[in-house]
Amino acid sequence: MCRLFAIKYKTSQLCQRLISHFSNLILILHQMQFKHIAGQAAVKQRLINTVNDNRVSHAQLFLGPEGSGSLALAIAYAQYLCCEDKQPDDSCGVCSACRKYQKLMHPDLHFSYPFFAKDKNDTALTFIEQWREALLANPYLSLDIWRSYLDAENKQANINIAECHQIIKKLSFKPFESVYKILILWLPEYLDKEGNSLLKIIEEPQPNTLFLLVAQNQDQILNTILSRTQLVKIPALTYDEIKEELMQNHHQTEFAAAEIAYLSNGNLTEALAMLQQENKSYHTLFVQWLRLCFGNKGPEAVAFVEQAAKMGRENQKNFLRYGISFIRECCLLRAGAGSLVHLPAQELETAQKMTNVMNTAMAQAISTELEKAHYHVERNANPKILFLDVSLQIIKILNFKTLPQGTHYIPD
Numbered sequence: 001m002c003r004l005f006a007i008k009y010k011t012s013q014l015c016q017r018l019i020s021h022f023s024n025l026i027l028i029l030h031q032m033q034f035k036h037i038a039g040q041a042a043v044k045q046r047l048i049n050t051v052n053d054n055r056v057s058h059a060q061l062f063l064g065p066e067g068s069g070s071l072a073l074a075i076a077y078a079q080y081l082c083c084e085d086k087q088p089d090d091s092c093g094v095c096s097a098c099r100k101y102q103k104l105m106h107p108d109l110h111f112s113y114p115f116f117a118k119d120k121n122d123t124a125l126t127f128i129e130q131w132r133e134a135l136l137a138n139p140y141l142s143l144d145i146w147r148s149y150l151d152a153e154n155k156q157a158n159i160n161i162a163e164c165h166q167i168i169k170k171l172s173f174k175p176f177e178s179v180y181k182i183l184i185l186w187l188p189e190y191l192d193k194e195g196n197s198l199l200k201i202i203e204e205p206q207p208n209t210l211f212l213l214v215a216q217n218q219d220q221i222l223n224t225i226l227s228r229t230q231l232v233k234i235p236a237l238t239y240d241e242i243k244e245e246l247m248q249n250h251h252q253t254e255f256a257a258a259e260i261a262y263l264s265n266g267n268l269t270e271a272l273a274m275l276q277q278e279n280k281s282y283h284t285l286f287v288q289w290l291r292l293c294f295g296n297k298g299p300e301a302v303a304f305v306e307q308a309a310k311m312g313r314e315n316q317k318n319f320l321r322y323g324i325s326f327i328r329e330c331c332l333l334r335a336g337a338g339s340l341v342h343l344p345a346q347e348l349e350t351a352q353k354m355t356n357v358m359n360t361a362m363a364q365a366i367s368t369e370l371e372k373a374h375y376h377v378e379r380n381a382n383p384k385i386l387f388l389d390v391s392l393q394i395i396k397i398l399n400f401k402t403l404p405q406g407t408h409y410i411p412d
């Protein structure tokens with residue numbers, strides 16, 4: 001009896017640990033119907049219309065910046081196409097096709113993506129387990145995150161010739177179960193010239209075969225491929241869409257959601273990564289820093305430097321990025337463009353006060369210093385030396401009204 005209880009207790013503890021582990025990634029396990037994808041109402045409607053109006057193009061390029069949800073949208077669209085009980089605004093989520101899609105294991109759904117070939121015969125299929133795991137854990141996958149699953153962080157990823165041949169082979173069969181056979185090719189930017197071997201099959205595919213390419217940079221895609229696809233443009237998410245998503249599906253308070261939405265610049269991948277990091281208010285720390293620089297307080301500046309040095313690289317980068325955004329908002333306020341400012345009430349008040357002691361030239365000079373610091377943090381600069389130097393520069397700018405070179409005076 002006791003033992004049984006102990007086992008039950010252990011299991012429930014384990015479940016709770018798992019739930020809390022995954023609670024930041026609630027979209028998980030991870031359905032990718034339209035309703036699970038943040039924002040993008042117009043794109044979703046346009047995609048659904050192509051199905052209802054019977055004008056599904058056989059080669060489409062989903063083009064959107066990182067964190068816009070373009071890959072998840074392509075999967076939701078594919079699932080909608082294959083769903084056996086389509087609803088007006090989404091797939092049903094319960095039919096046999098939908099259930100297979102939810103595990104990314106439908107026999108007519110294929111993926112291609114960049115990988116690091118250890119052997120020249122490796123194809124995307126070699127890494128399909130990792131792919132499903134990564135994508136089900138985070139539909140807003142970035143190449144960096146994908147790299148971490150492949151355990152090959154500094155190697156060059158690409159879609160090799162073996163994979164191109166594999167694609168041609170896979171798509172030469174008729175669909176097994178669904179009306180459509182669909183290949184989702186993530187990041188066609190990583191197709192080398194070998195990609196040209198796909199042209200024929202993209203141009204004249206088997207009946208009911210669809211190519212959905214999901215890309216971030218139009219400039220880096222082979223022109224020959226670009227010219228053969230129909231463009232589905234996906235914008236970055238808006239500030240409100242990200243804020244809403246963080247509050248609705250990631251248990252964030254309005255204040256925290258607002259700060260992350262603001263920092264993430266329309267990139268949900270970035271926003272979700274920030275959730276994983278230490279949750280602290282960059283605002284308080286940044287304003288503290290500006291105040292002590294403005295007061296020209298040496299010893300306190302040194303204490304701040306110690307604190308900042310211990311933050312860790314990702315936090316330092318976010319902190320500096322927050323500073324750059326905050327200073328930009330101060331400039332907008334000063335220029336009378338308050339309607340463009342997205343700060344929560346308390347931060348807005350501080351920003352307004354800042355504009356009294358910091359003119360536009362000073363703000364620009366500080367912003368430049370922060371950007372340089374961000375660049376150096378990324379390249380592993382010594383954080384103590386770095387933050388001390390930036391503090392001294394900001395002291396100069398705010399107190400002595402000189403640009404860091406010391407040669408130009410900042411006009412009032």
Ligand SMILES: [Zn+2]
Nearest residue numbers: 083092095098
């Ligand atoms: Zn269905």
